[in-house]
Amino acid sequence: MRLFQGRVFGLARFYLCDREDARDVAQEAFIRIYRNLDRLEVGTNFTAWALRITRNCAIDRLRRIEARPPTSELPDDDGLAQAPGTASAFADPVGEDRQLLDRALELLSAAHREMILLKDIQGLEQQEIAEMLSLPLGTVKVRASRARVELARRILELDPSYGTS
Amino acid sequence: MDCARFEELLFAGLDADVEPVEREQMALHKQGCAACRRLAAIVAGNGEPAPPDVADEFVAEVFAQTSGAAALAQLQRELPTLAEADPGPLFVSSVLEATLGRDTPAPAPARLRRSAVSRVDRSSLWQRLARRPRLALEGSFVATMLALMIFGLPSPSTAESSMLAFDGWVRGRAEAARDLLENASESAQRSLESLWNENESGVVEPDTTD
Numbered sequence: 001m002r003l004f005q006g007r008v009f010g011l012a013r014f015y016l017c018d019r020e021d022a023r024d025v026a027q028e029a030f031i032r033i034y035r036n037l038d039r040l041e042v043g044t045n046f047t048a049w050a051l052r053i054t055r056n057c058a059i060d061r062l063r064r065i066e067a068r069p070p071t072s073e074l075p076d077d078d079g080l081a082q083a084p085g086t087a088s089a090f091a092d093p094v095g096e097d098r099q100l101l102d103r104a105l106e107l108l109s110a111a112h113r114e115m116i117l118l119k120d121i122q123g124l125e126q127q128e129i130a131e132m133l134s135l136p137l138g139t140v141k142v143r144a145s146r147a148r149v150e151l152a153r154r155i156l157e158l159d160p161s162y163g164t165s
Numbered sequence: 166m167d168c169a170r171f172e173e174l175l176f177a178g179l180d181a182d183v184e185p186v187e188r189e190q191m192a193l194h195k196q197g198c199a200a201c202r203r204l205a206a207i208v209a210g211n212g213e214p215a216p217p218d219v220a221d222e223f224v225a226e227v228f229a230q231t232s233g234a235a236a237l238a239q240l241q242r243e244l245p246t247l248a249e250a251d252p253g254p255l256f257v258s259s260v261l262e263a264t265l266g267r268d269t270p271a272p273a274p275a276r277l278r279r280s281a282v283s284r285v286d287r288s289s290l291w292q293r294l295a296r297r298p299r300l301a302l303e304g305s306f307v308a309t310m311l312a313l314m315i316f317g318l319p320s321p322s323t324a325e326s327s328m329l330a331f332d333g334w335v336r337g338r339a340e341a342a343r344d345l346l347e348n349a350s351e352s353a354q355r356s357l358e359s360l361w362n363e364n365e366s367g368v369v370e371p372d373t374t375d
Contacts, residue, residue: 121248
Protein backbone atom coordinates (compact mmCIF):
# COMPACT_ATOMS: atom_id res chain seq x y z
CA MET A 1 0.00 0.00 0.00
CA ARG A 2 2.83 2.36 0.82
CA LEU A 3 4.15 1.67 -2.66
CA PHE A 4 1.03 2.92 -4.41
CA GLN A 5 -0.40 5.46 -1.99
CA GLY A 6 1.40 8.32 -3.71
CA ARG A 7 0.02 7.40 -7.14
CA VAL A 8 -3.49 6.79 -5.85
CA PHE A 9 -3.61 9.98 -3.84
CA GLY A 10 -1.89 11.88 -6.65
CA LEU A 11 -4.63 10.84 -9.05
CA ALA A 12 -7.42 11.47 -6.57
CA ARG A 13 -6.30 14.99 -5.80
CA PHE A 14 -6.46 15.93 -9.46
CA TYR A 15 -10.11 14.95 -9.54
CA LEU A 16 -11.10 16.43 -6.21
CA CYS A 17 -10.68 20.08 -5.33
CA ASP A 18 -10.27 19.42 -1.65
CA ARG A 19 -7.38 17.65 -0.01
CA GLU A 20 -9.55 15.90 2.56
CA ASP A 21 -11.93 14.75 -0.14
CA ALA A 22 -8.96 13.42 -2.05
CA ARG A 23 -7.77 11.56 1.04
CA ASP A 24 -11.20 10.04 1.52
CA VAL A 25 -11.29 8.98 -2.11
CA ALA A 26 -7.82 7.46 -1.87
CA GLN A 27 -8.85 5.59 1.27
CA GLU A 28 -12.01 4.28 -0.35
CA ALA A 29 -9.98 3.29 -3.40
CA PHE A 30 -7.60 1.20 -1.29
CA ILE A 31 -10.50 -0.50 0.45
CA ARG A 32 -12.05 -1.36 -2.92
CA ILE A 33 -8.69 -2.56 -4.21
CA TYR A 34 -8.30 -4.79 -1.16
CA ARG A 35 -11.78 -6.21 -1.43
CA ASN A 36 -11.50 -6.89 -5.16
CA LEU A 37 -8.06 -8.43 -5.29
CA ASP A 38 -9.61 -11.77 -6.24
CA ARG A 39 -10.92 -10.17 -9.45
CA LEU A 40 -7.46 -9.09 -10.53
CA GLU A 41 -6.65 -11.31 -13.47
CA VAL A 42 -3.20 -12.67 -14.09
CA GLY A 43 -1.24 -10.41 -16.41
CA THR A 44 -3.23 -7.29 -15.55
CA ASN A 45 -1.23 -4.14 -14.96
CA PHE A 46 -1.85 -3.59 -11.25
CA THR A 47 -1.10 0.10 -11.42
CA ALA A 48 -3.57 0.71 -14.21
CA TRP A 49 -6.16 -1.41 -12.42
CA ALA A 50 -5.66 0.47 -9.14
CA LEU A 51 -5.83 3.85 -10.87
CA ARG A 52 -8.99 2.82 -12.64
CA ILE A 53 -10.61 2.02 -9.30
CA THR A 54 -9.36 5.33 -7.95
CA ARG A 55 -10.91 7.21 -10.85
CA ASN A 56 -14.23 5.45 -10.32
CA CYS A 57 -14.13 6.37 -6.63
CA ALA A 58 -13.36 9.97 -7.53
CA ILE A 59 -16.27 10.16 -9.95
CA ASP A 60 -18.58 8.66 -7.34
CA ARG A 61 -17.43 11.26 -4.86
CA LEU A 62 -17.85 14.10 -7.36
CA ARG A 63 -21.39 13.01 -7.96
CA ARG A 64 -22.10 12.99 -4.24
CA ILE A 65 -20.81 16.51 -3.71
CA GLU A 66 -22.42 18.07 -6.73
CA ALA A 67 -23.24 21.31 -5.02
CA ARG A 68 -19.81 21.99 -3.68
CA PRO A 69 -18.43 25.35 -4.88
CA PRO A 70 -16.44 26.59 -6.68
CA THR A 71 -16.58 23.61 -8.99
CA SER A 72 -19.05 23.90 -11.74
CA GLU A 73 -17.04 20.94 -12.97
CA LEU A 74 -19.14 17.89 -12.34
CA PRO A 75 -19.30 14.63 -14.23
CA ASP A 76 -22.10 14.28 -16.72
CA ASP A 77 -23.87 11.10 -17.72
CA ASP A 78 -20.88 9.97 -19.71
CA GLY A 79 -18.97 9.85 -16.49
CA LEU A 80 -16.58 12.71 -16.95
CA ALA A 81 -17.46 15.72 -19.01
CA GLN A 82 -16.14 18.33 -16.61
CA ALA A 83 -13.89 16.59 -14.11
CA PRO A 84 -11.11 16.33 -13.17
CA GLY A 85 -10.50 19.30 -11.00
CA THR A 86 -7.26 21.15 -10.91
CA ALA A 87 -4.34 20.76 -8.62
CA SER A 88 -4.12 24.49 -7.98
CA ALA A 89 -7.03 24.19 -5.60
CA PHE A 90 -4.69 22.70 -3.03
CA ALA A 91 -2.75 24.52 -0.46
CA ASP A 92 0.37 22.52 -1.17
CA PRO A 93 3.45 24.64 -1.45
CA VAL A 94 4.56 24.47 -5.04
CA GLY A 95 7.31 26.03 -7.07
CA GLU A 96 6.98 28.58 -9.83
CA ASP A 97 7.07 26.00 -12.59
CA ARG A 98 4.40 23.96 -10.85
CA GLN A 99 2.16 26.99 -10.54
CA LEU A 100 2.61 27.67 -14.23
CA LEU A 101 1.66 24.09 -15.03
CA ASP A 102 -1.39 24.27 -12.81
CA ARG A 103 -2.59 27.46 -14.45
CA ALA A 104 -2.10 25.99 -17.89
CA LEU A 105 -3.93 22.83 -16.91
CA GLU A 106 -6.85 24.92 -15.67
CA LEU A 107 -7.19 26.40 -19.13
CA LEU A 108 -7.61 23.01 -20.77
CA SER A 109 -10.93 21.38 -21.41
CA ALA A 110 -11.81 18.68 -18.89
CA ALA A 111 -11.38 15.92 -21.46
CA HIS A 112 -7.92 17.14 -22.42
CA ARG A 113 -6.95 17.68 -18.81
CA GLU A 114 -7.88 14.12 -17.99
CA MET A 115 -5.94 12.85 -20.99
CA ILE A 116 -2.86 14.74 -19.78
CA LEU A 117 -3.43 13.37 -16.31
CA LEU A 118 -3.70 9.74 -17.39
CA LYS A 119 -1.22 9.68 -20.26
CA ASP A 120 1.51 12.18 -19.47
CA ILE A 121 1.32 12.43 -15.70
CA GLN A 122 0.35 8.90 -14.64
CA GLY A 123 2.03 7.27 -17.64
CA LEU A 124 -0.73 4.85 -18.56
CA GLU A 125 -0.69 3.15 -21.95
CA GLN A 126 -3.09 4.39 -24.58
CA GLN A 127 -4.84 1.02 -24.64
CA GLU A 128 -5.33 1.15 -20.87
CA ILE A 129 -6.77 4.66 -21.15
CA ALA A 130 -9.07 3.55 -23.94
CA GLU A 131 -10.43 0.76 -21.73
CA MET A 132 -10.69 3.04 -18.71
CA LEU A 133 -12.60 5.75 -20.57
CA SER A 134 -14.49 3.36 -22.86
CA LEU A 135 -13.13 5.16 -25.90
CA PRO A 136 -11.78 3.80 -29.20
CA LEU A 137 -8.02 3.56 -29.26
CA GLY A 138 -7.82 5.92 -32.23
CA THR A 139 -9.74 8.57 -30.35
CA VAL A 140 -7.37 8.28 -27.42
CA LYS A 141 -4.35 8.65 -29.69
CA VAL A 142 -5.71 11.78 -31.28
CA ARG A 143 -6.99 13.26 -28.05
CA ALA A 144 -3.69 12.61 -26.27
CA SER A 145 -1.69 14.39 -28.95
CA ARG A 146 -4.15 17.21 -29.17
CA ALA A 147 -4.20 17.66 -25.41
CA ARG A 148 -0.43 17.85 -25.28
CA VAL A 149 -0.34 20.43 -28.04
CA GLU A 150 -3.04 22.46 -26.34
CA LEU A 151 -1.20 22.36 -23.03
CA ALA A 152 2.03 23.47 -24.70
CA ARG A 153 0.25 26.32 -26.42
CA ARG A 154 -1.44 27.44 -23.23
CA ILE A 155 1.75 27.35 -21.27
CA LEU A 156 3.56 29.32 -23.95
CA GLU A 157 0.83 31.92 -23.80
CA LEU A 158 1.46 32.26 -20.10
CA ASP A 159 5.23 32.15 -20.38
CA PRO A 160 6.74 32.45 -23.87
CA SER A 161 10.14 31.45 -22.53
CA TYR A 162 8.91 28.11 -21.21
CA GLY A 163 11.19 25.33 -22.40
CA THR A 164 13.96 27.58 -23.55
CA SER A 165 15.66 28.14 -20.19
CA MET B 166 -2.75 27.14 -44.67
CA ASP B 167 -0.19 25.65 -42.32
CA CYS B 168 -0.36 22.41 -40.36
CA ALA B 169 -1.38 24.06 -37.10
CA ARG B 170 -4.36 25.76 -38.74
CA PHE B 171 -5.30 22.53 -40.49
CA GLU B 172 -5.26 20.69 -37.18
CA GLU B 173 -7.29 23.38 -35.48
CA LEU B 174 -9.96 23.31 -38.19
CA LEU B 175 -9.91 19.55 -38.34
CA PHE B 176 -10.81 19.18 -34.69
CA ALA B 177 -13.15 22.16 -34.78
CA GLY B 178 -14.99 20.34 -37.55
CA LEU B 179 -15.82 17.56 -35.10
CA ASP B 180 -17.94 19.90 -33.02
CA ALA B 181 -19.10 22.60 -35.41
CA ASP B 182 -19.32 23.34 -39.05
CA VAL B 183 -16.33 24.73 -40.87
CA GLU B 184 -16.79 27.37 -43.52
CA PRO B 185 -16.76 25.99 -47.09
CA VAL B 186 -13.85 28.20 -48.00
CA GLU B 187 -11.80 26.78 -45.17
CA ARG B 188 -12.77 23.27 -46.13
CA GLU B 189 -11.37 23.88 -49.60
CA GLN B 190 -8.18 25.23 -48.07
CA MET B 191 -7.94 22.18 -45.84
CA ALA B 192 -8.37 19.89 -48.83
CA LEU B 193 -5.63 21.69 -50.69
CA HIS B 194 -3.31 21.50 -47.70
CA LYS B 195 -4.02 17.82 -47.15
CA GLN B 196 -3.06 17.01 -50.74
CA GLY B 197 0.42 18.31 -50.14
CA CYS B 198 0.99 17.26 -46.53
CA ALA B 199 1.39 13.59 -45.65
CA ALA B 200 1.28 14.22 -41.89
CA CYS B 201 -2.05 16.02 -42.09
CA ARG B 202 -3.43 13.31 -44.37
CA ARG B 203 -2.55 10.74 -41.72
CA LEU B 204 -4.10 12.80 -38.94
CA ALA B 205 -7.26 13.34 -40.98
CA ALA B 206 -7.40 9.59 -41.61
CA ILE B 207 -7.18 8.89 -37.90
CA VAL B 208 -9.93 11.35 -37.07
CA ALA B 209 -12.16 10.21 -39.91
CA GLY B 210 -11.59 6.59 -38.91
CA ASN B 211 -13.34 7.27 -35.62
CA GLY B 212 -11.49 4.64 -33.70
CA GLU B 213 -10.22 2.51 -36.54
CA PRO B 214 -6.81 1.01 -35.87
CA ALA B 215 -4.13 3.54 -36.57
CA PRO B 216 -0.39 3.10 -36.95
CA PRO B 217 1.24 3.41 -33.54
CA ASP B 218 2.13 6.89 -32.47
CA VAL B 219 1.19 8.42 -35.80
CA ALA B 220 -0.50 11.24 -33.98
CA ASP B 221 2.59 11.77 -31.85
CA GLU B 222 4.67 12.00 -34.99
CA PHE B 223 2.30 14.58 -36.32
CA VAL B 224 2.59 16.63 -33.17
CA ALA B 225 6.34 16.49 -33.40
CA GLU B 226 6.25 17.62 -37.01
CA VAL B 227 4.00 20.54 -36.26
CA PHE B 228 5.91 21.68 -33.23
CA ALA B 229 9.26 21.28 -34.87
CA GLN B 230 8.32 24.39 -36.86
CA THR B 231 7.62 26.42 -33.75
CA SER B 232 8.92 26.96 -30.24
CA GLY B 233 6.51 24.27 -29.12
CA ALA B 234 9.13 21.58 -29.47
CA ALA B 235 11.11 22.90 -26.53
CA ALA B 236 7.94 23.38 -24.52
CA LEU B 237 6.85 19.82 -25.23
CA ALA B 238 10.23 18.51 -24.21
CA GLN B 239 10.05 20.31 -20.89
CA LEU B 240 6.49 19.14 -20.36
CA GLN B 241 7.63 15.60 -20.99
CA ARG B 242 10.14 16.02 -18.19
CA GLU B 243 7.90 17.81 -15.72
CA LEU B 244 4.50 16.17 -16.06
CA PRO B 245 5.53 12.73 -14.69
CA THR B 246 6.74 14.44 -11.52
CA LEU B 247 3.12 15.30 -10.72
CA ALA B 248 2.08 11.66 -10.59
CA GLU B 249 2.60 11.19 -6.89
CA ALA B 250 1.49 13.18 -3.90
CA ASP B 251 1.96 12.63 -0.20
CA PRO B 252 -1.35 11.89 1.55
CA GLY B 253 0.21 12.45 4.96
CA PRO B 254 1.81 10.28 7.62
CA LEU B 255 -1.45 8.93 9.05
CA PHE B 256 -2.94 7.80 5.76
CA VAL B 257 -1.88 4.16 5.98
CA SER B 258 -3.12 3.76 9.53
CA SER B 259 -6.44 5.36 8.66
CA VAL B 260 -6.93 2.93 5.77
CA LEU B 261 -6.01 -0.04 7.94
CA GLU B 262 -8.37 1.14 10.65
CA ALA B 263 -11.19 1.45 8.16
CA THR B 264 -10.38 -1.93 6.68
CA LEU B 265 -10.51 -3.71 10.03
CA GLY B 266 -14.08 -2.59 10.51
CA ARG B 267 -15.25 -4.06 7.23
CA ASP B 268 -16.51 -7.48 6.26
CA THR B 269 -14.09 -10.26 5.55
CA PRO B 270 -12.35 -9.37 2.33
CA ALA B 271 -12.34 -11.58 -0.70
CA PRO B 272 -9.55 -14.15 -0.87
CA ALA B 273 -6.43 -12.57 -2.18
CA PRO B 274 -3.47 -14.10 -3.94
CA ALA B 275 -1.32 -16.00 -1.46
CA ARG B 276 1.48 -13.49 -1.50
CA LEU B 277 -0.84 -10.60 -0.76
CA ARG B 278 -3.04 -12.57 1.62
CA ARG B 279 -0.10 -13.48 3.79
CA SER B 280 0.92 -9.89 4.26
CA ALA B 281 -2.66 -8.72 4.60
CA VAL B 282 -3.46 -11.21 7.36
CA SER B 283 -0.31 -10.47 9.23
CA ARG B 284 -0.84 -6.75 9.06
CA VAL B 285 -4.53 -6.16 8.97
CA ASP B 286 -6.67 -9.06 10.07
CA ARG B 287 -4.66 -10.50 12.89
CA SER B 288 -7.49 -10.35 15.42
CA SER B 289 -9.78 -12.55 13.32
CA LEU B 290 -7.14 -15.09 12.38
CA TRP B 291 -8.71 -17.94 14.35
CA GLN B 292 -12.13 -17.15 13.01
CA ARG B 293 -10.77 -17.26 9.49
CA LEU B 294 -9.02 -20.56 10.19
CA ALA B 295 -12.12 -22.08 11.76
CA ARG B 296 -14.06 -21.44 8.55
CA ARG B 297 -11.66 -23.49 6.50
CA PRO B 298 -13.14 -26.89 5.48
CA ARG B 299 -9.70 -28.44 5.45
CA LEU B 300 -9.21 -27.51 9.07
CA ALA B 301 -12.45 -29.30 9.99
CA LEU B 302 -11.20 -32.46 8.30
CA GLU B 303 -7.86 -32.17 10.01
CA GLY B 304 -9.59 -31.68 13.36
CA SER B 305 -11.78 -34.73 12.84
CA PHE B 306 -8.77 -36.83 11.98
CA VAL B 307 -6.91 -35.75 15.09
CA ALA B 308 -9.95 -36.36 17.29
CA THR B 309 -10.39 -39.86 15.84
CA MET B 310 -6.79 -40.71 16.41
CA LEU B 311 -6.97 -39.50 20.00
CA ALA B 312 -10.12 -41.57 20.62
CA LEU B 313 -8.45 -44.67 19.22
CA MET B 314 -5.40 -44.11 21.33
CA ILE B 315 -7.43 -43.65 24.50
CA PHE B 316 -10.25 -46.17 24.07
CA GLY B 317 -9.52 -48.36 21.10
CA LEU B 318 -6.08 -49.77 21.64
CA PRO B 319 -5.73 -52.46 24.39
CA SER B 320 -3.90 -51.55 27.54
CA PRO B 321 -1.38 -54.06 29.01
CA SER B 322 -3.85 -55.27 31.68
CA THR B 323 -6.57 -55.69 29.11
CA ALA B 324 -4.23 -57.63 26.88
CA GLU B 325 -3.25 -59.95 29.69
CA SER B 326 -6.82 -60.75 30.63
CA SER B 327 -7.69 -61.27 27.01
CA MET B 328 -4.84 -63.68 26.59
CA LEU B 329 -5.87 -65.59 29.70
CA ALA B 330 -9.43 -65.86 28.49
CA PHE B 331 -8.27 -67.06 25.14
CA ASP B 332 -5.97 -69.55 26.73
CA GLY B 333 -8.81 -70.92 28.87
CA TRP B 334 -11.03 -71.22 25.88
CA VAL B 335 -8.38 -73.10 23.97
CA ARG B 336 -7.73 -75.39 26.88
CA GLY B 337 -11.42 -76.10 27.26
CA ARG B 338 -11.81 -76.95 23.65
CA ALA B 339 -8.76 -79.20 23.81
CA GLU B 340 -10.10 -81.08 26.82
CA ALA B 341 -13.44 -81.49 25.14
CA ALA B 342 -11.75 -82.86 22.08
CA ARG B 343 -9.66 -85.22 24.17
CA ASP B 344 -12.76 -86.48 25.99
CA LEU B 345 -14.48 -86.95 22.70
CA LEU B 346 -11.58 -88.96 21.38
CA GLU B 347 -11.39 -91.07 24.54
CA ASN B 348 -15.10 -91.80 24.42
CA ALA B 349 -14.84 -92.69 20.79
CA SER B 350 -11.94 -94.96 21.53
CA GLU B 351 -13.75 -96.72 24.36
CA SER B 352 -16.84 -97.10 22.25
CA ALA B 353 -14.83 -98.60 19.43
CA GLN B 354 -13.08 -100.95 21.83
CA ARG B 355 -16.38 -102.10 23.25
CA SER B 356 -17.79 -102.71 19.84
CA LEU B 357 -14.75 -104.72 18.89
CA GLU B 358 -14.94 -106.87 22.01
CA SER B 359 -18.64 -107.44 21.41
CA LEU B 360 -17.99 -108.60 17.89
CA TRP B 361 -15.19 -110.82 19.11
CA ASN B 362 -17.40 -112.47 21.74
CA GLU B 363 -20.18 -113.06 19.26
CA ASN B 364 -17.78 -114.60 16.89
CA GLU B 365 -16.42 -116.91 19.54
CA SER B 366 -19.83 -118.08 20.71
CA GLY B 367 -21.01 -118.82 17.17
CA VAL B 368 -18.10 -121.11 16.12
CA VAL B 369 -19.27 -124.65 15.18
CA GLU B 370 -17.05 -127.43 16.21
CA PRO B 371 -16.11 -129.74 13.26
CA ASP B 372 -18.05 -133.00 13.18
CA THR B 373 -15.59 -135.81 13.95
CA THR B 374 -18.14 -138.66 14.25
CA ASP B 375 -18.05 -139.61 10.60
